[in-house]
Structure formats: C-alpha cells, structure tokens
C-alpha cells in the first residue's frame with residue numbers, strides 16, 4: 001500500500017490552515033495540522049478533521065440527479081449539463097434575461113474552480129437578478145471600502161501580531177476562527193496580544209473571545225452606531241486628530257468630522273447601554289496606544305446601521321493615525337492581485353431591484369429581496385434559478401417564503417453536493433467532485449490575510465472518470481446556454497493555467513512553479529502600508545465623507561429611538577467551532593456530543609416570564625415563529641437572547657441522514673426580509689425584535 005503525505009490548505013473557513021493529509025492509494029486516511037506551514041504552524045480545528053467525513057459521506061452526491069415527480073434519477077453528465085443550459089435559455093427566450101436568477105453561497109469563495117469560473121457564466125446569463133451570501137454578511141465592509149478607498153477589496157485588516165491594543169466589536173474570532181482577517185490560530189495570537197497589551201471585546205454576549213480578552217463590554221444589540229459615535233466624540237476630548245501621516249491625501253476630513261460631531265458621549269452611552277465613563281476610558285486608551293486597531297465584523301455589519309458602523313470604524317482609525325500603519329489597520333497587498341485592472345471596484349446603485357427598489361451593489365441585489373422577486377408577477381419576475389454552493393432556505397431572511405416559492409419555479413438547477421433544504425426543490429442537482437481533486441489558489445483569503453502568504457494547492461488524488469470538477473460544470477452550463485442561443489462559448493483555460501496567468505500580474509513575480517516547489521506555502525512577511533499608494537478613488541484621495549453616508553447618518557440621528565414593545569427581547573446569533581453555517585451537520589465528527597442549538601436567555605428574563613431552564617419556548621418575530629429549548633445563561637445581557645443559525649434540518653425529501661437527526665429550528669424562520677441595513681441593503685439578522693413565551697398546553 002502506498003502511503004504518502006500531501007499538504008493543502010483547508011477549504012472550510014477563512015483561516016485557510018495548512019493541513020497534512022495522509023493519503024493511501026488515493027484515499028485520505030488521516031488529517032493533521034501542518035506544522036511546517038509558516039502561517040498556520042500546525043493549527044487545525046474540529047472542522048479540518050471533519051474533511052474525512054465529507055470525503056466518505058454516503059449522502060454526498062456524486063452524479064447529477066434529476067427530479068422525476070417525487071423521486072430522483074441519476075443522469076449522465078453530458079445530458080445533465082446540456083439540459084441545464086438549454087432550460088435556462090428557454091426561460092429567458094420566453095420571459096427575458098432577468099427571468100433567471102442566480103444565488104451564490106459562501107463555499108464559492110473557498111474554491112478557485114467555483115470563484116474563477118462563475119463570472120463567465122453569470123455574464124452569459126445577462127441577468128440583473130444575481131444574489132449572494134455577501135449581502136447577509138460583509139456588504140457594509142465592501143461598500144465602505146469602495147466609497148472611501150475606491151475599491152471594494154481595499155479592506156483594512158487588523159495587524160493582530162504587531163498591535164498593542166485591539167478592540168473587537170461584533171466578532172467572535174475564537175469561535176469563527178477569524179473573518180476578514182485570515183489569521184490561523186487566532187486564539188494564540190489574541191492571547192499573546194492580551195499578554196503584551198490589551199484586548200477589549202464589545203459584544204452583547206460574553207463570548208469565547210471575551211473569555212480570553214482583557215475586558216468585556218456588554219452592548220445593547222444594534223446600537224453600535226451610537227457607541228462608535230460616542231467613541232469618536234470621546235477621542236476628540238482626548239486630543240486632536242493625528243492625520244499628519246495622510247498629508248494631502250484626505251478628502252473632506254473636516255466634513256466627516258462635522259457630520260459625526262456634536263454627539264454627546266452621555267447620549268451615545270444611554271442608547272448603547274455602555275456607560276459614558278467606559279466609553280471615555282476606552283477612547284483614552286485607544287488614543288494613547290502607540291499602535292491600535294478596532295476590528296468590527298459580522299455583528300456590526302448584519303444590523304440596521306451596518307454600513308455607517310463600518311464608516312465610523314475607518315474614521316476612528318484615521319483620527320488616531322492607525323490607518324495603513326504597522327500595528328494598526330492595513331490592507332493586504334496579495335501575491336495574486338484582486339484590485340487590478342478588470343477587477344470589480346464595487347459601485348452602487350446603477351440599477352435597483354424591481355419590487356422594492358433596493359440599490360444594486362457590485363452587480364448584485366440584496367438576498368433579502370430574492371423571495372419577493374419570485375413571488376411578484378410582472379415583467380422581470382424571477383421564474384428560474386441557479387444556485388451554486390448556497391442554502392438560502394436556511395441562510396437568508398425570507399427562508400420560509402423561498403421554501404414555498406422554489407417548487408413553483410419553471411426551472412431550478414442547483415450546483416451542490418447535498419440534497420438539502422434548498423436543493424430538494426431543484427429540477428436538477430449537479431454535484432462537483434471533491435475540491436481535493438483540483439488545483440486551488442485562495443484568491444480571496446490570501447487577500448485578507450494578516451501576513452503576505454501564497455500557496456498553490458495541488459490535487460490530492462486524480463478526478464475519477466465519472467466525476468466533473470466545479471469549473472467543468474460551470475463551463476458546461478455556459479457552453480450549453482450559448483449553443484441554445486446559437487452563440488459560441490469561448491472556453492476558459494484550466495485552473496492551473498489560470499492561476500499561473502493571474503500570478504504573473506502580481507507584485508512579486510512569483511511563478512506557479514515556485515509555488516509548486518513550496519508545498520507548505522510561502523510566507524512573505526508582515527503587511528506593509530500600501531493603501532495610500534493603491535487608492536482607486538477618482539481624485540486619488542481618501543473620501544472621508546461620501547455623500548450618501550453623510551445623509552444616512554443625518555437621518556439616523558434625527559430618528560427617535562424605537563420604542564420597544566412590552567416584553568420585547570433582541571435576538572442575536574452565535575457560531576460554534578463545530579459548525580459551518582448550515583451545511584456541515586451531516587459530519588458525525590462535528591455533531592457528536594451534546595446538542596448546541598438551544599436558546600440562551602438571562603436568568604432575570606426567564607424569571608420575569610415565569611420560564612424555567614430547559615423548557616421549550618416559542619420565539620415570535622414580525623414574520624415567523626419557532627420553538628426551541630431555552631437555557632439560562634448570564635453570558636447574555638438582560639433583554640438579549642441568543643440562537644445559533646444554520647439549523648432547521650430534517651425536512652421531508654432531504655438526503656442527509658445524520659443532519660436530519662440534529663434538532664434545532666432555523667434562525668432565518670424569524671429574520672425579517674424588510675429588516676435591513678438601509679444604506680447597503682445588507683440583511684439585519686442581529687438585534688431582531690422578538691418575544692418569547694411558554695408554549696401553551
């Protein structure tokens with residue numbers, strides 16, 4: 001038996017840990033963290049090991065499946081790809097290009113064969129109805145990067161390893177392994193920082209990250225805008241702005257200061273629930289720190305004022321002189337460029353969604369608008385759908401509506417490896433071969449890494465004859481669509497050639513052969529200031545006060561605080577180190593042990609409702625309700641409850657034997673498609689007003 005060790009990055013989260021695979025006759029037998037990876041240095045989490053479960057999962061689809069009444073039949077690949085392209089073209093011929101929608105999920109960014117080949121298929125479809133998980137996640141980051149720095153990918157990252165003081169707001173990297181900060185082994189890095197400086201966590205819940213931080217500050221959900229305005233006001237009290245470093249490169253800094261000024265620290269404190277003296281003390285520490293960063297992620301983006309929060313974070317870095325400096329916040333200049341000519345800078349509002357008039361961003365519409373675009377008759381109504389690596393029924397607001405609407409589509413093709421809550425409604429499911437059979441380069445996560453790293457991932461085993469790679473499926477649909485329209489599809493090069501070509505445009509001139517000769521990956525050192533040089537705004541300066549943000553802030557400030565309903569609670573989410581959004585609950589290694597779906601509620605809130613620990617309760621929101629077991633927990637603030645997302649399995653017609661037994665409702669049965677970050681259209685899944693009561697009888 002031939003046993004060998006092969007090295008590849010884990011494709012399951014932003015940390016892209018290097019893994020050491022023991023391969024025996026083409027089968028993966030064991031997985032360990034790769035100690036020789038210069039970036040991740042042996043780090044691996046339970047998900048990395050669960051790749052073994054994914055590879056061997058008997059429920060994982062290996063051949064195309066076509067729905068036949070209530071049943072499924074396997075179809076040969078050529079026939080399946082031809083059908084997908086032809087059917088989509090037919091719907092468009094009859095109802096117009098926009099009648100076909102696409103929804104792209106999170107795993108797309110983890111596979112070169114998905115991410116690099118999707119744009120060509122989407123261009124061919126010529127539809128405005130493109131949706132993705134990005135608008136239930138990081139749109140506010142991208143909108144602000146585009147508006148201030150001229151490119152959606154120029155996102156400053158915390159220089160975790162070199163900073164002295166770090167405020168983490170709306171992120172739980174110890175559970176999520178970091179995000180928009182590719183930093184494998186983040187717990188170790190934060191512990192080191194807490195030992196040499198300070199780590200402060202601002203979160204409504206005392207999280208796993210708060211547990212190893214120097215301080216936890218419990219904030220009311222959805223009020224970060226006020227907290228950040230207060231922090232900026234208190235910074236002004238601490239001293240003048242330190243903007244000298246950006247000499248001549250700041251546009252309208254005074255306008256931004258005027259727009260965000262005249263906020264009373266006391267008022268900000270009242271709204272956010274963070275005492276004024278704490279706001280002032282934190283501002284003083286931040287102002288005095290030699291090198292500091294404020295890292296705001298998912299929790300401050302997926303809320304009502306997500307984009308304004310991301311804007312204020314940038315202003316705070318500017319004010320304190322921590323933008324684009326070592327030990328502060330700075331963008332990565334990756335080995336494979338993502339901001340070069342031909343890349344999408346972003347742009348916003350070139351068109352709007354048909355039903356609600358929500359603005360487009362970077363060529364996409366908000367995922368929260370997908371259901372209404374399917375449900376509302378008229379020209380441009382969505383009648384057919386392509387999903388690629390997405391599970392919107394569980395992952396997006398309006399999930400229950402989608403669940404009802406998907407079976408009514410004229411045609412639905414899902415590129416996915418499971419028959420799950422979303423794909424069970426498809427006419428055709430096209431499952432790509434294991435990513436381990438393909439060449440891969442982490443284009444996106446290398447661009448968000450806190451060190452400059454590069455790695456070519458080579459196939460661990462050959463693709464079998466009956467398998468099709470992700471890029472072959474996308475190319476196959478595009479070719480069939482073209483043929484149906486009497487056009488020709490110019491085939492794209494294979495992944496290895498495409499990776500080689502894109503590396504050639506990079507600043508380092510690193511060749512693919514050089515990467516292939518470095519199986520553990522290359523580490524080219526810490527980040528260096530590059531933002532000022534790479535600005536892509538029209539006047540080459542940082543746009544400190546984009547008009548639409550100034551206006552949105554003015555109207556947010558004029559609006560009176562919402563009056564809560566009697567007994568109202570604010571719902572927030574959580575992630576667990578053994579979860580991966582909605583799709584890894586079929587892996588036995590991850591779901592063993594005690595259930596993790598329970599609702600967390602403060603003992604005082606339980607008592608005031610006459611509820612007891614362990615009881616099943618009903619949560620109601622404006623749009624829906626779910627039942628779930630409640631646990632007493634003083635980790636959450638009074639008035640706040642916490643439920644993980646990504647559950648809601650066991651629906652009829654799915655084929656995930658293990659996941660079907662995992663209990664717990666879907667968070668997105670409660671989220672409201674109309675509850676948005678008004679500026680970007682990003683979903684507001686956190687800070688959702690709900691009530692909780694005993695289940696009658």
Ligand SMILES: Nc1nc2c(c(=O)[nH]1)N[C@H]1C(S)=C(S)[C@@H](COP(=O)(O)OP(=O)(O)OC[C@H]3O[C@@H](n4cnc5c(=O)[nH]c(N)nc54)[C@H](O)[C@@H]3O)O[C@H]1N2
Pocket residue numbers: 104105106107111133134136137298388389390391392394395396415416417418420432435573580581582583645646667668671685
């Ligand atoms: N309430 C609430 N909602 C949320 C969030 C939250 O915190 N709270 N988080 C949001 C965030 S950050 C995100 S990113 C989204 C995620 O939203 P989605 O991306 O829509 O959901 P996932 O659960 O990641 O589903 C991934 C899908 O890809 C399939 N898949 C897995 N691997 C592959 C592969 O290699 N190829 C293909 N073709 N398919 C594959 C899986 O079977 C599954 O169907 O959810 C968002 N929704």
Ligand SMILES: Nc1nc2c(c(=O)[nH]1)N[C@H]1C(S)=C(S)[C@@H](COP(=O)(O)OP(=O)(O)OC[C@H]3O[C@@H](n4cnc5c(=O)[nH]c(N)nc54)[C@H](O)[C@@H]3O)O[C@H]1N2
Pocket residue numbers: 013014106137169170171172173175176177178179202203204205207219220221222223224297298299300303572573574575576577578579580581582686687
């Ligand atoms: N184990 C695991 N890791 C993952 C994923 C997973 O599903 N499981 N998903 C991956 C994906 S797609 C992403 S995008 C990243 C996300 O990575 P993170 O951004 O770190 O996401 P979360 O762990 O959900 O942390 C969000 C935090 O925001 C807090 N929060 C909620 N509402 C508010 C609020 O109003 N204000 C403030 N200040 N805080 C609030 C929550 O309590 C929570 O601690 O994780 C990635 N990594």
Ligand code: SF4
Pocket residue numbers: 010011012013014015016017043044045046047048049177184
């Ligand atoms: S931390 Fe992320 S990249 Fe690393 S092993 Fe876990 S899932 Fe994979």
Ligand SMILES: [Mo]
Pocket residue numbers: 106133137
């Ligand atoms: Mo995400």
